[in-house]
Amino acid sequence: MNHPIECHALAKRYGDLAALDGISAVVPRGQVIGLLGHNGAGKSTLIKLILGLIAPSGGRLEVLGQSPWRAHALRRRIGYLPESATFYGNLTGRELLDYLARLKQAPGAQIATLLDRVGLAHAADRRIGTYSKGMRQRLGLAQALLGSPDLVLLDEPTTGLDPQATRELYRIVGELRADGRCVLVSSHLLAELEPHIDGALILRQGKLLAAGSLHALGEQAALPAQVLLRTREQAMPELLARLETGGLSAQPRPDGRLELQVPRASKLRMLRELLADPAIVDLDVREPTLAQLYDWLGAGPPSTAEVAA
């Protein structure tokens, strides 16, 4: 076994509907991978397949070296945080973790450590019914880490979390990565996710649109970098003309800066030239974002015509 998740031509059909259609991908160890796609793209189906809750209709899927379908013992090595996690409101946080730790045969000593790690130690003996959404989400993360799983699946983990709790969550995700675990994060919040993932699986209507490291995907898309320039007063018209002669069209922005789209191949040469230009007093380079990559891939939700087809 090489990778925590390996699938080949994986398919799942519900009657005539192909929820997943011919997915082939690997998810490497020690990486955080974003599972991206619009609603109904097949993310939840893939997660259920990985958890062994549903059987594939075709293809092959191996999770931690074995087929997950009905492999109950395998789930001891997988942690899962469901989307908008709800728990038994009549239990306290500690009681819930105690119950779930028993099911997972995880050491009870982990419970206090995990409660502390997700910042819930103070509320451990309060009923979950009194928790805020963010606290429930953090409890959800704690239960996903019971038994120190090799593979962690997080479905929309930051829903309901404030910015600080979101940072805390990704800090823990980073620790898992450093520890050699594999983390699969499904999320819609591309900008929030981007700094924390090594690669992405992008699904659209049950098909795998793209898979790989963010760097490789960026190379593949060859999207231009965005350069923002601030010029000396009065110098802008002259600079605009000069740029146009050089084959670059710049757009003035409401904040008084100029926006340039610089092709990936000529980025460095262009930047050197711009830096040497005395009319420019400030310069800001923005690499293409995950959201731009996502748009470029056409990963958005299907049009009405596509749905009808």
Next chain:
Amino acid sequence: MNPILTVAAKEFRDDFRNRWTIALTILFALLALGIAWFGSAAAGRVGFTSFDATLASLTTLGAFVIPLIGLLIAYGSIVGERDDGTLLLMLSYPLSRGQLVAGKFLGHCSALAAATLAGFGLAVAIMQWMQPPEQTMQAWLQIGRFILSASLLGACFVGLACLISVQTTDKSRAAGLALVGWLVSVVLFDLALLALLVVSGGNPVERAVYPYLLLFNPVDVFRLVNLTALGDGAGNDLLTGMTAHHVYPPALLYALLLGWAVAPFAWAMLAFRRKEI
């Protein structure tokens, strides 16, 4: 610990924590004491008198209440988790779907049995303390039989509730079906038998079939276990009318109760295994 026992222990605790089961325990104790104390009021005296009569009344009452409670505590077992969004979480843990249903069934059955034991045990203890009756082995056997059969009756309806819970997609529908199940087994089944009895007149062949029809309803089996063991005049009219010349071996009746508990539960386990999540 085995995952079935882990789930069962949680459900058991929840049943008591939700106060359903505590209320039931108190209700059983109060009813038992009330019936024992006021059972002979019509004859102009109050106080703990006929033990047989008390048990007969409790049996009639238990036949109504126990199925209802069994259905109420367990109808949400699976569909409730689905509604609350915890089902997927539970199934992501290392336990099979069958183990989840089995744990729920076992937990609710134990809670109901504990309530029965505690409620009636408390009542018997108070009766002993207030006015010690003549101690006979027979009386203790009857109490034991009542508690055991009441627990098995509870298990039958917990099993039915589990089946309903697995097969429905929302909690309100499950609650509706549970009430229908209660109505059919506790009221309509006997009414239908009574109607058949009246319509068929004295047809000897059909009369011979009725005692066996009773065995198709766990509520009637429960009544048979308890009432046929009591002295004359303590049983209810339908049963004594139908089974006047019929003797059921107690082992058969207990086996039937057990069968009626296991069948819907086993069906629920199998059905849940095949369900799309």
